[in-house]
Amino acid sequence: MNDLPTTPSANGPARAALPRRPRAGRLSRVPETATAPLDAEAERRLAAIWATRPGWRGWLSTVDHKTIGLRYLVTAFVFLVLGGVEALIMRAQLARPNETLLTPQQYDQLFTMHGVTMIFLYALPVLSGFSNYLWPLVLGSRDMAFPRLNALSYWLFLGAGILLYASFPRGQGPDAGWFNYVPLSSATYDPGPNIDIYALGMVLLGISTTVGAANFVVTFLRMRASGMSIARLPILVWGTLTASCANLLAVPSVSLAFLMLWLDRNAGAHFFDTSADGRPLLWQHLFWIFAHPWVYVVVLPAMGIVSEALPAFCRRPIAAYAAVALSTVATMLIGFEVWLHHMFATGLPPLALAFFGAASMVISVPSAIAVFAWIATIWTGKPVFKTPFLYFAGFVLMFTVGGVSGVMTAAVPLDWQLTDTYFVVAHLHYVLLGINVFPVLGGIAYWFPKFTGRMMHERFGKWTFWVLFAGFNLGFFPMHISGLLGMPRRVYTYPAHMGWDTANLLTSVGAFVFAIGIAMFIGNALVSAKRGARAGANPWQAAGLEWSTSSPPPPYNFAILPSVRSRDPLWADANDNTPRPGYLLHRGREALGVTPLGGEPDVILKMPADAYSPFVLGVAATVVFVGVLLHSAMLTALAAIVCALALLAWMWPQRALGQREPFPAHAQSDAADAADSTDTRHASRHSEHDTLALPVGSAGEHAGGWWGVLTLIVTEAALFGYLIFSYLYLASQSAQPWPPEGLPKLGISGINTALLLASSVFVWLAGWFVRRARKWPAFTAMLGGIALGVAFVTIQWFEWRARPYGLASNLYGSLYFTLTGFHLAHVIAGVLMLACLAFWIARGYFDGRRDAALTIGGLYWHFVDVVWLFIFAVLYLSPYGMRGR
Template identity: 70%
Template sequence: MPATGNEDLAAVPTITFRREPEVGEVPEGSAAERRLRDLWESEPGWRGWLSTVDHKQIGLRYIVTAFCFLLLGGVEALIMRLQLARPNESLLTPDQYNQLFTMHGVTMIFLYALPVLSGFSNYLWPLMLGSRDMAFPRLNALSYWVFLFAGLFLYVSFPLGEAPNAGWFNYVPFASLEYNRGPNIDVYALGMVLLGISTTVGAANFVVTLFRMRADGMSINRLPIIVWGTLTASFANLFAVPSVSLAFFMLWMDRNVGTHFFDVSSDGRPMLWQHLFWMFAHPWVYVIVLPAMGIVSDALPTFCRRPIVAYAALAVSTVATMLVGFEVWIHHMFATGLPPLALAIFGAASMLISVPSAVAVFAWIATIWLGRPVFKTPFLYFAGFVLMFVVGGVSGVMTAAVPLDWQLTDTYFVVAHLHYVLLGINVFPVLGGITYWFPKFTGRLMNERFGKLTFWVVLIGFNVGFFPMHISGLLGMPRRIYTYPEGMGWDLSNMVTTVGSFVFGAGVLMFVANALISAWRGARAGANPWDGAGLEWSVSSPPPPYNFAVLPMIASRHPLWEDRLDEGGQRSSLTTGYLLHRGRETLGVSPLSGSADVILKMPEDTFTPFFLGLFSALFFVGLLVRSPAFVLAMTAACAAAIVVWLWPRRSLAQREPPPASARPSLATQDADATLPVGSAGEHSGGWWGVLTLVATEACLFGYLIFSYLYLGAQTHLAWPPGGMPKVGIGALNTGFLLLSSVFVWLAERFVRKRRKLTAIAAMLIAVALGIVFLLIQMKEWKDHPYGLTAHLYGSLYFTITGFHMAHVVVGLVVLVVMTLWIALGYLDERRTAPITIGGLYWHFVDVVWLFIFTTLYLSPFILRGR
């Protein structure tokens, strides 16, 4: 019967038979080891390069690609510094400077800072967690390809002279069609939406990996701090990225469709842009800081020869930093005329966020003070990071004081603060982290003497380049000016900044040269050249394709230091553990305790992520050039790629078992320890994946409803104009949609009870009810006396209901596919994961409509006292 093992998207069947997990050792070169290598190794050449789903290759691609963007952003910065080195310089025209500083900000913040950290986490997480791969290997590959294509999409406009030119903040009305008529802003808007897809997909992958893909015994109190940092950042991305994606999409609609979200002449509000942008951008600061802090927290103890001080407090402070960070987006809007109460509340919250940051600083200093530091190159970068963190944090606290913020807003003081926070706090951990894990990446060590020289060049260049910006700002130099007259008092500080920037750029080039030469000729490294305590150092350098021949069983946070720390209790088992070699397999664990509860089947290499990423990028190209035919063609191509991705494969039970020669003599656990293979429900990776999708989609609708309520509260016109919504029709339609959920729920129950025909009938009724909902909604659209572009309310009403209708259409397609699979026998009482997962999405679509119905249909009556 056609089916698959546990796959990495929602609509893929799973199998629920049980197996005794085999336990034993696998010597290198043995038959079992060769079989594992054959199972997990990608094909050589271009086929393997395009089709691989190996997290290690994807992680290195992220790091290398992000570093290329770092170099591009650095070149842009140096050209700007030449323009500003002296007064009245004419190297650049104003428009060229606008494009240059906008692309510099976009590159450093969106194309370098987060992707490079994603590269670290992609490479290291499975090794640190004792797993063989990420939760969704194919989504992992898709995330990279979309990131790469989004970066190329943004940069193709640069040589054409049509690059984004309104700053990375992209404030309206300057970014609106009235003041910026070229394609520059459309490139930025569509590129950011495309990049948001990559970020969201990657975030979901990290979250599910943490919950499900760990070694047996790795409970949450044994996680490395980098895992805490990346996990917190991933949750933030799931909740925050929809805000900025929605803002850019609404701006694109204003510019290309004729809506009025930010159009002042039609009662739109530019302040809505700032709210949506900073609801994303302030948490984003911590998204690109917390994983970097995790790098330091995990690697610094290696060179201090002791565990990190206050592990629990550091983990809690990581989460607390992000929680508070979500509450202080108005920190960036103090000069926009907000009420005094709002200024007081958000100013206090901005001060409060320094508390968890201080916990981290004290933990690092205490670790160094109480340890026995070894002054290797990575340690120098980590110590330099602590200094940069303090300088950036102090200047941030200064701008949290409202009166001072009013004086410093839009001056070079803010530019200096952003460079210390977004660049210094990121670059130093990244350079130190690459040096530290370079042996794991390549099997070779970077040159130590040249590495130390590079560090001092980077440290001096960074501070000489960016600290004088504080002084320029205090002297009143505005940001975003392309030149300035003599006699303003800014000449010396700008010249020093330019010199320091070139020194810093030279240091980065020295680091790149050291890495390239060392990868080719560096000293050979063993498995653990730094004597680290983490699980990633227990395997060879570089690791084999399967990571661990046997999956370890963990008993502490420091599995490689247990004997020297002598903390008592059990010891981790690193050479004897779960042997999973009947196909690509890894272990799934319970989310909190880390107890093994399932054997997960992992997908093979495939070209599908590459083509889906390519077609998605071309879809946005079609939107940019306004070609409906091309957009439809790419939509069909994306749909075809998704069908290929999701279509069931052969049943695991039908696959041939490994040959006898590949089965070493193993001891097995008793029968009570048998584990299900590719189980449904909470054992299914797809269930967790769709749960993260539901969370981020719920945020998207939440930001849409926020926009409706905010604009409705700000308008002085009748709301809604042209008559009240028809509550009766809306209520009837709501009933149809909710009833469809009941039949989807019944269909799942009938499948479990082997009532195939009844299940098909229930699914068909659910599909019919969904279609009735769409038809009534379309009739309601037609009956309205206004359209999408008539006025602000029309833009909001049709956008909100249109977004929901798009989700209903997707949900109906999922239900139709589920019906087909039931009819073909892909789903039965043992394989119910797809219908459970598809039902979860459909129920979400129905619940979202309840909020939309309340907002659009009921709230106008409530507000008018009816």
């Protein structure tokens, strides 16, 4: 890494003075004394390192966060159009009483796919598009933490969307509503493939969402500009960060629910089967534990867009930054505590109704803080009434209306009256469309110059806003009236003279007006991308780091990685001429890693180049789910093998240490740089003569993968936690002896537990030996861990065969085989991973400075062992306590 002075400019790319190069291995932080640009040859070679190759090869292999972000945006808008067409067809059916445009079956599929599309395929992915594109730019970084994982999340999202829509034209799409309540969605009442498609598509989409969330969390922790502490984070980041943390904890709940439903429908399990002591109410618990936080997942990033962009048009920073950031976090935390208010009509105990009703009202407090902050920002600023500002101001009104109607349903008696009426549909649309679509459209208008280098047409943009604003409120506000008059949701027609005719006609007219507005916006974007006025680097005179680069940004984002001393760096720099150093990273694809809290330089991260493995893995994973849907063992197995090979290619370590891509911009220094092959580089501050050692991130907590595996452990722990919750919930509700076949025997399971724990000791020893350069003892210890893992799998298999019941025998069998089977799958994956690590140890890929894969594998294996302790306690020990009640 070379350290050059830089100060981002509001009117162009970062500039740097080029001092005389220090001797190899030492890097100078020099206060800025000039504004000479980085020479053209250096920038050209830096661009060549980061640029995506042209043609279809680059299109399939790119890991550029900007390309992936735009793909998310475009794909999400395609799904928005599809969902909108479905809505228009439904509104044509409901415009008049006794209409016969659709049959009940067609209407069921339309309103289900409309909900699935708007909530799962549009609302979050479009926000992921913004975050993928903007996060590295607003954080002052070169890329996301895991570029290949970023690409994989998109391909999985696209595969899930195609899977969900593939059978829809044939009349076999999901048809039980996006809630998918059992027993309506059980095989007894819905025997076709419709629900299986929904279940498998949602599991695949859950994987995409989870890996994307992990990427955002680790990017926040590590990929920030020097000096960007958590107190200086762009407000945009807080919304996506809290949503990503919530996804890691909430998505496993709904993925498990759909997996259990698929097992009920296809393997004879009994989780929701009342005839075999199952409980349909378990579905609602698992679904709403996910779905209520999900509401805030698709709202908080949109709120972040408003909080980030609104100050640019008010010519002042966001009012009460700390309060807005804390309210964002508080909203999500409370959001996990209020899922039961969707179940007030299910016969819950009065104490639960009182607690969750109160919590549902309390959640309005942090939301109100954000509203008052936006109003204060506008009131105390000097508003500039450009098109994006109109969308953000309209959003504040939509947010208030949707929030008030939500608080109304928190009152239990009123909720009993409004449940399953069109009042709830109105509230849902104000929350998920008003609070999502308006910030999204405003955000696109605001960052369109950054995306394309051109401006959207301003006058046509304002016309578009007013059409959308009028159509939205004309379409969805009358739904409140319909609901208060008793119109139930999900009805495909209604009789005349019920008092609903006028409200439904207005809603249908408004829906078509809103659709015209969306078409106008898309047309404006398409035309402006080709013919719009050229935008400068910072056309809005905004404060964020993303406007310090050219528009659109170069492949490497920042030639000189900035350091910051303010939440509004460009505005602060305009008023402060104090020199500020920056960093030039040029030896291959490199990024700067910082400490999680203080944002101090910590490590030089080697970033992966473009690769086909994310695309191959995404396609193969989709085919796995297609094979499962078709009950084709051969197709599933072949696709799973391709997945395994793609993962192996993805994770294969490079043997050579300290390898760097050449960057011959300064030929005189390159020979010395090539000789510097250590894994630690030094940066000295020229004016203060202090030295900063920055290791290359290949070992321990410096490695990006070390942080990534922590997020994997969090989400996997949540998944096992929901499994154990399901077991305890169903066991507590069962009127039968538990387990039905008598108390479990502890002997063989206790021995197996001891074997698995001993395997962790051997895996730990392998890492200990590697770090002391004792390759063959490390290899032997790893083989010992593998042998004990194989022994555990073997004993577990024989224990399965000895059981007098199976997955389909009774409820306990369904729970036992799902819990142990899911854990066994993790053990088998872990054994395969340990085998790869043993091979790499024997080949000499690891040493004391380069052991990231070994550390990551060890963390995963220890986690699997700890999970087994909980499963052992629940399955084998807790029945003794239950029998003693």
